[in-house]
Amino acid sequence: MQYKRIIPCLDVKCGQVVKGKSFRRLAYAGDALSLAKKYCEQGADELVFLDIAASAQGRSTYSRLTRKVAQEIFIPFTVGGGIRTLEDAAQILQNGADKISINTAAVENPLLIPQIAEKFGSQAVVVAIDAKRNAKGWSVFTYGGRKDTGIDAVKWAKKAASLGAGEILLTSMDQDGTNSGYDIALSSAVCAAANIPLIASGGAGSAKDICSVFKAGADAALLAGILHRNETTIPRLKKQVASAGIPMRT
Numbered sequence: 001m002q003y004k005r006i007i008p009c010l011d012v013k014c015g016q017v018v019k020g021k022s023f024r025r026l027a028y029a030g031d032a033l034s035l036a037k038k039y040c041e042q043g044a045d046e047l048v049f050l051d052i053a054a055s056a057q058g059r060s061t062y063s064r065l066t067r068k069v070a071q072e073i074f075i076p077f078t079v080g081g082g083i084r085t086l087e088d089a090a091q092i093l094q095n096g097a098d099k100i101s102i103n104t105a106a107v108e109n110p111l112l113i114p115q116i117a118e119k120f121g122s123q124a125v126v127v128a129i130d131a132k133r134n135a136k137g138w139s140v141f142t143y144g145g146r147k148d149t150g151i152d153a154v155k156w157a158k159k160a161a162s163l164g165a166g167e168i169l170l171t172s173m174d175q176d177g178t179n180s181g182y183d184i185a186l187s188s189a190v191c192a193a194a195n196i197p198l199i200a201s202g203g204a205g206s207a208k209d210i211c212s213v214f215k216a217g218a219d220a221a222l223l224a225g226i227l228h229r230n231e232t233t234i235p236r237l238k239k240q241v242a243s244a245g246i247p248m249r250t
Contacts, residue, residue: 003247005045005220006210006234007199008227010035012051012065012081017228030228033068039227040073042234045249047073048169048199048222050101050128051081063095070096078126078169084109089116093124101169103128104142107149107156110163117164126199127160128169129153131186138186145173154189161194168198169222175203177225182213191217207232207240214246 010017010032017030036047049069066079079092080101089100105112106127117125130145131138131153138153157168170190172183182203191198200213201222210221226232235250242248 001247002219003045003249004214004218004241005199006238006241006248007046007048007220007222008035008039008044008234009048009050009201009222009224011224012049032065033072035228036069037072039234040075043238043250044075044234045220046076046078048078048080048101049097051079063091066092066095066097080126080128080169084112086112086115086119089120089124093120099124099126099166101126101128103130106160107140107142107151110159113160113163113165117166122164122166125165126167126169127157127165128171129157129160129190130171130173131183132173133183133186137189141173153186154193157190158193161196165196167196167219168194170198170200171222172202176201178203179205179225181205181209182216182218182221184212184216187213187218188216207237207244210237210241211244211246214241 012032017032017035039047070077076098078099078101079097083089083100083102084105092100113125130141132141140149140151140153140156141147142149172186175183180203182200187200197219199220199222200218204210204223204226213221238248238250242250
């Protein structure tokens with residue numbers, strides 16, 4: 001049986017966890033190390049740590065904070081932000097991450113995907129896609145949602161999978177921070193195009209939203225605001241999702 005996953009996300013800026021809406025109006029949401037420990041203890045299946053300003057600021061991800069988090073948790077740990085080269089990826093993995101997430105660098109240099117996959121295995125490569133609706137579908141944005149590349153998000157997901165990505169982390173910029181549910185059409189389209197696991201992100205407000213995106217084909221649901229604000233807990237969500245007949249590790 002393949003279990004679905006609940007994955008808290010820590011968006012980090014200036015060393016602190018932040019949360020906004022549609023990648024804007026960011027507000028302090030907590031201490032990264034404390035939240036990482038809390039979610040691990042609650043039964044999170046994995047943890048994602050994204051340095052959301054690294055690419056825009058042209059710097060690498062916080063190595064020291066990555067090491068501290070890795071030392072405190074015992075679940076798979078993905079780190080992204082500012083990873084531009086094979087050497088950057090190697091450093092993040094050496095600092096304790098189990099997987100690396102690449103977004104801007106993968107779009108600008110797609111060959112980085114097979115380079116990392118060949119060195120560390122596809123299971124260590126998560127290609128993050130920040131997507132926003134347009135007249136024709138969804139466009140890929142880079143640099144923390146600042147640059148519209150004009151690239152079709154569904155086609156890019158399919159290409160990333162063909163290049164060796166092990167997972168897609170798909171964020172709907174339109175739904176991000178709304179608590180009104182995931183973009184089901186976007187998730188469904190990417191699931192149909194890319195034959196690798198999908199982590200859906202952007203819009204989670206309830207267990208019902210999580211069930212909907214799982215039924216649309218997602219393998220994992222990324223959560224942030226509803227957990228940071230203590231509106232619910234991971235055990236509660238898992239119990240609610242499992243009661244809908246979806247296999248969960250509870």
